[in-house]
Amino acid sequence: MKILTGSQIKEADQYTIKNEPIDSIALMERASNAIAQWVCENIDKTISLLFLVGKGNNGGDGLAVARILFHAGYDCLVCMLTDKEDELSEECRYNLERLPKYVRFDSPSLRRFSIVRFSDLEPDAIIIDALLGSGVKGDLREPLSEIIDQVNGLPNKVISVDLPSGMKTEFGNAGQSIIKAGVTLTLEFPKLAMLLPEAGEYCGDIKILPIGLSKDFIDKAITEYHYITNDLIKGIVRKRDKFAHKGIYGHALLICGSRGMSGAAVLCAGAALRSGCGLVTVHLPQLERFSLQAIYPSAMTSLDNDDCFSELPENLDNYSAIGIGCGLGKAPRTIKTFELLLKSSTKPMVIDADALNILADNYELRQFVPEGSILTPHPGELKRLVGEWKDEQEKILLVRELAANLKSVIIVKGAHTMVCLPGGNCYFNSTGNSGMAKGGSGDVLTGYVTGLLARGYNNWQAAILGVYIHGLAGDRASVRYGLEAMNSKDLIDELTLDIK
Numbered sequence: 001m002k003i004l005t006g007s008q009i010k011e012a013d014q015y016t017i018k019n020e021p022i023d024s025i026a027l028m029e030r031a032s033n034a035i036a037q038w039v040c041e042n043i044d045k046t047i048s049l050l051f052l053v054g055k056g057n058n059g060g061d062g063l064a065v066a067r068i069l070f071h072a073g074y075d076c077l078v079c080m081l082t083d084k085e086d087e088l089s090e091e092c093r094y095n096l097e098r099l100p101k102y103v104r105f106d107s108p109s110l111r112r113f114s115i116v117r118f119s120d121l122e123p124d125a126i127i128i129d130a131l132l133g134s135g136v137k138g139d140l141r142e143p144l145s146e147i148i149d150q151v152n153g154l155p156n157k158v159i160s161v162d163l164p165s166g167m168k169t170e171f172g173n174a175g176q177s178i179i180k181a182g183v184t185l186t187l188e189f190p191k192l193a194m195l196l197p198e199a200g201e202y203c204g205d206i207k208i209l210p211i212g213l214s215k216d217f218i219d220k221a222i223t224e225y226h227y228i229t230n231d232l233i234k235g236i237v238r239k240r241d242k243f244a245h246k247g248i249y250g251h252a253l254l255i256c257g258s259r260g261m262s263g264a265a266v267l268c269a270g271a272a273l274r275s276g277c278g279l280v281t282v283h284l285p286q287l288e289r290f291s292l293q294a295i296y297p298s299a300m301t302s303l304d305n306d307d308c309f310s311e312l313p314e315n316l317d318n319y320s321a322i323g324i325g326c327g328l329g330k331a332p333r334t335i336k337t338f339e340l341l342l343k344s345s346t347k348p349m350v351i352d353a354d355a356l357n358i359l360a361d362n363y364e365l366r367q368f369v370p371e372g373s374i375l376t377p378h379p380g381e382l383k384r385l386v387g388e389w390k391d392e393q394e395k396i397l398l399v400r401e402l403a404a405n406l407k408s409v410i411i412v413k414g415a416h417t418m419v420c421l422p423g424g425n426c427y428f429n430s431t432g433n434s435g436m437a438k439g440g441s442g443d444v445l446t447g448y449v450t451g452l453l454a455r456g457y458n459n460w461q462a463a464i465l466g467v468y469i470h471g472l473a474g475d476r477a478s479v480r481y482g483l484e485a486m487n488s489k490d491l492i493d494e495l496t497l498d499i500k
């Protein structure tokens with residue numbers, strides 16, 4: 001799914017209005033029906049709803065949703081920033097006129113809408129935030145930032161319409177007052193800012209509600225930002241041949257583990273064994289082999305006589321893809337052997353953890369990273385590779401430069417992991433959860449992506465597919481064990497390519 005900028009979304013609205021054709025009020029009604037339907041399906045009618053309504057079309061949505069939900073039997077209180085008609089957008093004014101007179105209503109002209117009244121709210125009442133959407137410009141003007149700060153201090157759950165009020169659609173959200181939503185019902189597309197660490201946490205759960213914007217416009221729109229959806233994944237997944245034999249599905253080599261770090265090798269190998277590749281060999285110190293062989297007898301081993309990576313595996317050409325880094329350590333002889341590996345193999349590699357740290361410390365090695373590789377830094381490793389960034393925009397720029405220079409894919413891990421391709425396109429993941437923020441989850445990703453690369457997917461396919469399925473495994477594990485208790489080994493059991 002494409003991620004469009006705020007101004008592209010406005011153009012998409014206008015294009016749809018002109019070409020469907022549909023008038024702007026009817027388009028707003030369509031959006032409001034989608035929002036109201038979500039509320040009806042998810043919120044009990046005994047819960048009161050407080051609508052905070054701004055002056056623009058986001059406020060217009062809020063008024064229309066309040067009308068629809070009032071008719072559906074909800075107790076609705078509408079608080080407007082202003083009801084001075086000349087300050088309202090046309091659509092907002094129209095929906096104010098259509099608000100049934102029985103809906104409880106509050107505004108400054110009635111001298112009642114004051115933020116102090118928030119203290120009268122029932123603790124289980126839900127706030128519907130329709131103050132500001134994609135039209136926010138510049139720093140917030142009062143009383144908005146004061147209202148937002150007050151709402152954020154309340155215990156009540158907040159549902160934001162389109163965007164948490166105050167959030168800019170792309171960049172520039174650091175230090176801003178933004179509504180802290182429990183759920184954001186966003187229209188047609190996720191917005192880039194929702195997926196970035198700078199402000200993404202303000203959205204809570206993101207639900208994307210289609211409102212039928214012009215397919216023609218969306219198909220033609222140019223963007224470098226994409227959201228990884230089930231449909232994209234379905235287009236990548238390959239079928240397994242009926243007459244398959246293990247020789248045609250590739251051989252993954254995992255170089256991981258060092259003294260006392262065999263767990264990383266076990267996790268990496270377990271995940272690679274779920275990827276569908278024909279064979280998995282793990283190169284690790286021979287004293288560390290026991291747990292691997294006991295837990296995953298399906299994996300073969302290539303044993304290093306040292307207690308860290310210090311000998312190249314034999315017959316490197318026999319492998320289709322190499323994954324390196326998990327639990328590897330940075331002993332000087334490991335650095336030397338990694339250098340030798342980079343100079344002896346042109347097979348695409350998945351480079352993680354200490355292998356990334358070695359690349360960060362030894363700049364001259366970067367030129368030997370095989371084209372078509374995949375690097376999987378978490379933000380700490382990324383900083384070591386590209387230096388500090390001042391904001392998210394600069395971070396993305398630096399990642400793009402790295403991907404282009406190495407002609408490789410960069411996976412920046414975290415919530416909404418970003419997969420950046422050498423041409424500059426960035427794909428944001430839609431699966432996964434905070435229960436995955438635990439030791440070893442990254443080792444599972446590295447093993448899985450290496451297996452997919454060996455299985456025959458190209459590097460961007462393996463990266464996108466791997467990140468999505470790894471996140472899905474996290475979501476399944478969270479259902480089974482809960483966010484707190486789930487751990488990285490559980491992810492392996494849930495890694496299936498069962499896409500509906």
Ligand SMILES: NC(=O)C1=CN([C@@H]2O[C@H](COP(=O)(O)OP(=O)(O)OC[C@H]3O[C@@H](n4cnc5c(N)ncnc54)[C@H](O)[C@@H]3O)[C@@H](O)[C@H]2O)[C@@H](O)CC1
Pocket residue numbers: 013024025027028029031032054055056057058059061089131132133134135136137138139140141142144161162163187
């Ligand atoms: N036909 C359409 O254009 C549709 C629009 N939709 C809704 O419309 C929203 C966008 O509407 P608008 O473009 O009217 O914009 P918004 O309603 O998001 O914001 C515009 C209003 O906020 C005020 N404002 C902007 N920056 C401010 C700041 N820094 N401090 C204080 N006030 C500020 C403006 O004066 C204006 O009154 C979307 O987010 C979505 O909710 C949906 O109904 C879908 C259809």
Ligand SMILES: Nc1ncnc2c1ncn2[C@@H]1O[C@H](COP(=O)(O)OP(=O)(O)O)[C@@H](O)[C@H]1O
Pocket residue numbers: 353378413414415416417431432433434435436437438439440441442443444445470
């Ligand atoms: N809050 C989160 N939401 C979704 N996924 C997360 C979150 N935190 C971490 N993850 C995922 O968990 C994995 C953690 O990787 P990493 O930090 O390398 O762990 P380790 O080095 O311990 O194996 C990554 O795939 C990352 O995307």
Ligand SMILES: [K+]
Pocket residue numbers: 058129130131132133160161162163164165
């Ligand atoms: K909003």
